Amino acid sequence: MKRWLSLLAYATASLRRRAGKSLALASGLALAVTLVASILFLTDALHADADRARDAVPAIVVERIVAGRIATTRASDVEAIRNPAILSVKSIRPRAWGYLFVPALQGNVTVVGVPSDEPPLDQRAIAEGRDLKSGAHEMVMGSTLAHALGVVVGDDLQLPSLGLKAPALKLVGTFDSDVDLFAADVIACDEADARALLGLQENESTDVAVDLSNPEEARVVAQTIVDRLPGTRIVERDLLGRVYALAYGRRSGIVLAASIPALVALILLAWDRASGLGPEEKKEIAILKAVGFGTSDVLLVKLVESWIVASVGAAIGLFLAYSWVFWLGAVGLRPAIAGWSAIYPEQALTPMVDLAQLFAIGLAVVGPFVALSILPAWRAAILDPMEAMRG
Template identity: 60%
Template structure:
């Protein structure tokens, strides 16, 4: 019996094609927009957390006037004596503004004992790792492409230090790692120091590895006491940073989408506020030919379910396709920032079945239930009265 009512509901929708398409189209659009923002935010957050494990347990910076400044390598020796600190590495990195790019590149100095990068370990697309003291560099694919450089080419980066050498490109990162390397230029620590005009004995920050990462909070407190005014960044807090940063951006995009969401609410209100004279007459006829109130309510519920389910399915498909198949045109700049060097690597979905079902039920549930009250009102009215009006 229910199957027959379901078939009847579909044919009833077919009789009111324009309204069903307007309602379903609006709903599908709203679902696609919300789903796309959720898919992309989750994907970016997961991408940022993917390299989280390789991050030092603690990073220490020195603040002056509330802004990070260089830290003395002598402070590294003071921190090395703290219990549970296994290793303190002064790091040299920073930014250089390229006028031709109208943007910053991130210069990263390589410490002497750094693990090697190669084509074999999947990091480099071509070339090899830098050799210490040879004034060489590895650049992101995107950066190298933008500068028109190929391995073997040399580049003199703008700096106020006359002693800084031009750097020879000896390798490029794989394009699938673009999200981490699009604007990165890795060179020898001495070259980085010269380019960034960092005095000997100073470092950008200190990376600390602990024997027991679970003691990070205790060690952080000791560092704060040892170096008053130092900014201590714990690895475990980074997940919160990514949630804050991408959650906030997603919030802004969703905020800008309020008109679309409002359109959805208006459509829902249209369902809640009652049914039209044609539908009212149809219900009266159904009652007159022997349909029970329960049958009528099932028919109206099925109508809403058919529109809601197909619109949700279409919306999810559109949202997913927009982000992961088409590369999120239009939405990507809003969520990833306004950089000159856009990472082109495809995003990896982080969404799971529970989230997909959550979005589906959050849309379909209220939408289907909203149809019950007006249908019940119409179904409990005397059919003769309805047909006479």
């Protein structure tokens, strides 16, 4: 034990003697780890958030396509889906939602019509005020949007609509910041008000949501709907998972590609370790051997030095990446991976990474770094002391 502690003490002292080089190596490693780990953390968190929410969306969404673009669904289309009844279809909901360009924001807000039979929201979802009442010309909006528009609960707001036919809506509540990731840019109002704002006729809807009692039958139900309404576009819930994986995978890939220079720097650092020892270090090893250090002792000291540098670099890198993404909200990085919305959600992300994954990342950094230092350490350890001292 004493021998081990002595060797460890010697390795620590040796690193301190070459403090500049050790610090440069650890900092370079930390920087590369921060960059790569933060992209992985952010992508994982966004993907997981979108994926978890998939359970709440309808099993099938039916859209009408006209001239390659989405057109409003007609009442006759809804009737065609409804009759004759399709087995395992639980409900068919024509939905009224869409976008409204707000000049004050120079961006679009999402207007969602809430049907009158929709159950009221859990009060925890409302940060301030209450949920809307049907027929009272009320609205609930994302807190980020309310902040951007400069409105508070109790204010009346005349949103732009065709010929300003839509009534002014009273803000009765704001969504909690916990749902900001989904509702930052949303205005939820009565379905009739949404139709007035979006210019939808009574017999029109944006799309049709189909809920199933057995989601496994989504493909069969989708086929039946396409048979009845040829040319419609069916979005199945399962496909959304693939869309999210594609979107976030692609974005993180682009950002990772942009960070190749940093990764090259990491490889250069590793190469520096592999390329051998300087004359000073060789001399030091020769003296060690002359005073009684064995080959295995020298090898061990060099490995411990590498382990300490890699371990400190990886620890600082992972800590910086984690705090950047989850404590500081990935300032600067988030728009590159997440998107460029005009009204940006401010909700903190939920980390998906666990201890096993963190250890895997840590070992992926430390392992190769230490492995690369074995060969030069071995070369140094088998040096003839007299030859090394002569230079």
